[in-house]
Amino acid sequence: MNDPIPSTDDDYDGAAFTPIYTAHVAVGGGGSAHGRATGRARSHDGALDLELRAPRELGGDATGANPEQLFAAALAASLHAVLSLLARRHSLDPAPITIGAAVAVGRDPAGGGFLLRTDVLVNWPGAARSTAAELLAEAAEACPYVKMSRAGAPATIRLAR
Structure with missing residues (x-):
């Protein structure tokens, strides 16, 4: 049975934070061993898999997100x-x-x-x-x-x- 999708009408009051969903993403450093400059971000389920690059303003080549x-x-x-x-x-x-x-x-x-x-x-x-x-x-x-x-x-x- 699937849990219902949360809505703004639901009551989430309580003493502690209760996770509904947790995303898991790992970033590795790529060729320059610097995740922001040449890294790759991958989610545990494979839905996200993309190259990371620093923007030009931070010295990067801006060829990725x-x-x-x-x-x-x-x-x-x-x-x-x-x-x-x-x-x-x-x-x-x-x-x-x-x-x-x-x-x-x-x-x-x-x-x-x-x-x-x-x-x-x-x-x-x-x-x-x-x-x-x-x-x-x-x-x-x-x-x-x-x-x-x-x-x-x-x-x-x-x-x-």
Whole structure:
């Protein structure tokens, strides 16, 4: 028996995070032993299998996808899914909705390393602006990628044995 697809109406309150789905992706360093510059990303199920390349702005050859593009795609897809669900619940056509996401990487001014900045632009032709804005605000509260980009997400990073 398959579990039902989660919706924004479902009650997920509880004391602990409960995974619904976990993606597993491994990145290897390719010829230059640098995953971002010449790596390959593969999911455990084979659905994702692509070459990674750094963009020209970071010294790469830009002949493959980069992590910022992958995150922008994930952010836009997730928000699109939630907004489309809400549109259908309000008897609105989600087909014309398009979501553009920009993810910029830059130096962290607070002391080293890097930060990401995300910007999202939603286009919903034919929808009343007030209705679209209300549903977009609701979708942004429910979308896990928007939540993560606003507040961060817990991360466990450890060395394999």
